[in-house]
Amino acid sequence: MTTTVETSAHLRSGGVxxxxxxxxxxxxxxxxxxxxxxxxxxxxxxxxxxVFYLASFGIGLGVLIGDVQTSTGVEVPYxxxxxxxxxxxxxxxGAIYDSTWNVFFKMxxxxxxxxxxxxxxxxxxxxxxxxxxxxxxxxVYASGFLVIMQVWGLNLSWTAILAxxxxxxxxxxxxxxxxxxxxxxxxxxxxDLINFVLLPMFLFSATFYPITVYPEWVQAIVxxxxxxxxxxxxxxxxxxxxxPGMLWHVLYYVVMxxxxxxxxxxxxRALFLx
Amino acid sequence: MSTATDASLxxxxxxxxxxxxxxxxxxxxxxxxxxxRAMRAYGWxxxxxxxxxxxxxxxxxxxxxxALITVPITDASGMSVSxxxxxxxxxxxxxxxxxxxxxxxxxxxxGFKWRRFFFGFSASPISPGQITTGVxxxxxxxxxxxxxxxYLFIWLFGLVFQPAPLVTPETGWIAILVGVLGxxxxxxxxxxxxxxxxxxxxxxxxxQRFIFMPMFLFSGTFYPLDSLPIWLAWIGWISPLWHATExxxxxxxxxxxxxxxxxxxxxxxVLLSVVGYVLARRHFARRLAK
Numbered sequence: 001m002t003t004t005v006e007t008s009a010h011l012r013s014g015g016v017x018x019x020x021x022x023x024x025x026x027x028x029x030x031x032x033x034x035x036x037x038x039x040x041x042x043x044x045x046x047x048x049x050x051v052f053y054l055a056s057f058g059i060g061l062g063v064l065i066g067d068v069q070t071s072t073g074v075e076v077p078y079x080x081x082x083x084x085x086x087x088x089x090x091x092x093x094g095a096i097y098d099s100t101w102n103v104f105f106k107m108x109x110x111x112x113x114x115x116x117x118x119x120x121x122x123x124x125x126x127x128x129x130x131x132x133x134x135x136x137x138x139x140v141y142a143s144g145f146l147v148i149m150q151v152w153g154l155n156l157s158w159t160a161i162l163a164x165x166x167x168x169x170x171x172x173x174x175x176x177x178x179x180x181x182x183x184x185x186x187x188x189x190x191x192d193l194i195n196f197v198l199l200p201m202f203l204f205s206a207t208f209y210p211i212t213v214y215p216e217w218v219q220a221i222v223x224x225x226x227x228x229x230x231x232x233x234x235x236x237x238x239x240x241x242x243x244p245g246m247l248w249h250v251l252y253y254v255v256m257x258x259x260x261x262x263x264x265x266x267x268x269r270a271l272f273l274x
Numbered sequence: 275m276s277t278a279t280d281a282s283l284x285x286x287x288x289x290x291x292x293x294x295x296x297x298x299x300x301x302x303x304x305x306x307x308x309x310x311r312a313m314r315a316y317g318w319x320x321x322x323x324x325x326x327x328x329x330x331x332x333x334x335x336x337x338x339x340x341a342l343i344t345v346p347i348t349d350a351s352g353m354s355v356s357x358x359x360x361x362x363x364x365x366x367x368x369x370x371x372x373x374x375x376x377x378x379x380x381x382x383x384x385g386f387k388w389r390r391f392f393f394g395f396s397a398s399p400i401s402p403g404q405i406t407t408g409v410x411x412x413x414x415x416x417x418x419x420x421x422x423x424x425y426l427f428i429w430l431f432g433l434v435f436q437p438a439p440l441v442t443p444e445t446g447w448i449a450i451l452v453g454v455l456g457x458x459x460x461x462x463x464x465x466x467x468x469x470x471x472x473x474x475x476x477x478x479x480x481x482q483r484f485i486f487m488p489m490f491l492f493s494g495t496f497y498p499l500d501s502l503p504i505w506l507a508w509i510g511w512i513s514p515l516w517h518a519t520e521x522x523x524x525x526x527x528x529x530x531x532x533x534x535x536x537x538x539x540x541x542x543x544v545l546l547s548v549v550g551y552v553l554a555r556r557h558f559a560r561r562l563a564k
Contacts, residue, residue: 042476045483056491060501065342192319196326203334213341 019265020124027116027129028136046094047141050086051148057082057208058152069210071232072241076156083154084238085207087145087163088170088230091138093198095171098134099178100194104185107271114272123268127261131175138171139164149238157240166237170230173253176260183267201227206235226256294399301400305408308391309381310415320416324423327369332431335496336361349498350520351529362431362440363449363522364495364515366424370453371515373420374461375486377413379478382468385409386561393562402559406465410551413461414454421453428526442528449525452543456518459543460489462550469557489513494520517542 035043058079068081106112116126142164149155178194185191204211204218205227211219222228233249236242297304313320336358346354385392395405425446432440464481471477492502492509493516499507510516517539524531 038476042479045480048483049487052487052491055506057496059503059506060497061339061343063501064345064347064497065339068342192322196322199327200330200334203330204338208335209338209342213338 019122019269021120021122022125023121024125024129024132026121027126028133031130031133032136043137046090046097046137047144049093050090050141050145053086054079054083054148054152058154070235070239070241071206071210072236072243074239074241076239077154079152080154080156080239081235082208083149083152084163084235085205085231087142087149087167087238088227088234089202089207090141090145091167091170092174092201092227092230094138094141095134095174096178096194096198098137099130099175100182100185100191103130103179103182104191107183108186113268117268117272123273124261124265126268127176127179127264130179131172134175135168135171139168142167155238157238159240159242160238163234163237166230166233169250169253169257170226170233173226173230173256173260176257176264178260180260180263180267183264183271201225205231207231226252229253298399298401301395301398301404302408302411305395305400305405306411306415308395309409309412312381313412313416320419323373324420325427328365328424328427328431331365332358332362332428336365337435339496347498349523349529350494350500351531353529355527355529358435359432359440359527360523361496362428363526364493364519366421366428366449366526367453367456367515367518367522368490368495369424370417370421370457370518371460371489372486373417374413374457375464375482377416378461378465379468379481381413382409382465383471383474386469387472387474392558396562402562403555405562406551406555406558410458410462410465410554413465414457417454417457417461418450421450421457424453425450441526445525445528449522452518452521452525455540455543455547456514458547458550459514459518460546462547462554464550466550466553466557469554469561489515514543514546 062078065078067075068078069075070081113126117123146155146160146163149160181194204214204222205225206222207227211222211228214222229249229252233246236246339361340357343357347357347360348354349360392405395408396402400408425441429441429443429446467477467481488509492506493499493513494502494510495515499510499516502510520531521536521539521543523529524536
């Protein structure tokens with residue numbers, strides 16, 4: 001009798017235990033089961049967007065531009081320059097879509113998280129579970145895109161295979177932060193703000209041309225934003241131009257993931273368990 | 275006694291007819307007015323989008339790529355222009371079609387399925403045909419605002435960033451009209467499709483990804499269409515965006531174009547608009563009769 005009381009008291013007595021039941025897998029599983037009932041064509045279509053961009057810009061602009069110098073001074077064909085950037089962008093878009101729109105509807109209309117938090121699951125389980133589910137989808141897209149890059153001869157080094165974990169890191173960073181931001185949204189028109197942040201990042205982060213075309217102060221802003229670090233990291237890996245400074249890009253995302261997770265967990269607790 | 279009742283019934287009928295006459299005559303405009311007023315709910319999105327998009331795309335793509343593409347672009351007529359000049363008309367037409375895509379998709383389903391206000395219009399003396407035209411006009415008002423804003427912006431942009439103006443003022447304004455026509459050419463068929471949707475299964479996400487995106491990327495937007503191999507170039511030929519962009523290049527920076535080509539581009543856009551409109555009218559009439 002006493003032991004039971006002690007155990008349950010131990011299980012629920014503040015700290016990490018109150019936030020985390022060690023079962024984010026249940027949330028992932030729920031996502032996979034729910035995905036079965038949604039339209040697979042719509043899910044699959046997300047894969048084609050970067051492919052269309054690559055085909056259009058790689059073929060058409062490649063003729064006009066020729067070779068481009070990467071930030072490490074290597075000359076690569078234009079298609080090989082933009083392909084890794086598009087890979088990083090699709091990781092960002094996929095993660096943001098899953099962690100903002102999907103989470104927003106589950107939070108405000110489906111009331112899904114209230115149900116989950118009424119079970120033994122804690123806010124960190126919910127946050128991690130949702131993020132892992134988003135990563136699975138991102139992994140499928142990224143693998144497909146890497147195969148296409150291989151077929152078109154745009155992977156210039158064996159290190160391109162390391163782009164897969166890199167893409168997961170990028171997606172993890174955006175997903176954990178995206179979910180935290182979503183928890184502040186009250187009406188869905190506010191979601192347009194997200195696009196308003198993503199579009200300039202997409203256009204300016206050395207995606208379609210090196211950032212050296214900008215004046216220094218613009219470069220500094222771009223370098224402070226997360227997508228640029230992702231683009232540089234993936235580009236270094238697929239073109240095989242590795243350098244020690246790439247560890248800074250990794251560190252940037254590790255910090256972003258940490259901050260995002262703490263932030264999201266706190267928000268979920270404040271919203272639902274307060 | 276009975277005659278008195280009849281008389282008052284006649285009088286009532288006459289009175290009802292009198293009250294119905296105005297909406298009967300002006301129904302199209304009442305509907306258009308409703309659509310425009312409803313836009314106030316997301317007015318700031320419209321303003322931010324209308325101002326932000328041209329600024330971002332012109333600075334991001336046109337100026338950034340222009341740093342790599344220093345040689346002038348030779349367009350379809352053989353005229354050489356700077357890269358920004360080449361891209362600006364295409365971005366303007368893209369904006370027109372993008373706004374049309376927003377207005378002629380979910381809002382139409384909304385009127386039939388979610389908030390069902392089209393059935394409300396239909397319960398008044400307003401006819402299904404008037405509802406169709408009214409929706410088209412209301413949405414066109416937003417397209418017009420977006421295109422006119424874009425036009426003014428690239429005009430100023432040309433004055434500030436370009437040695438030569440991006441816009442030829444004498445004929446440039448015609449591009450605004452072409453933009454609206456381009457919006458119809460894509461929007462009216464989309465409206466017909468939207469009116470036929472009974473169950474939302476993500477169809478518009480597919481339209482966005484498999485029709486709008488390829489059209490945007492393969493319509494000679496960022497480089498002359500003849501840079502593409504024939505197995506991709508056909509996407510440009512059938513896309514309203516390419517036809518609108520070619521017209522835009524003619525009117526905006528004064529590219530020399532055969533009169534015959536102008537007629538063909540306009541005829542194609544008009545054809546798409548008319549076919550879309552007729553189909554939309556039919557779908558509206560059928561669905562409102564249910």
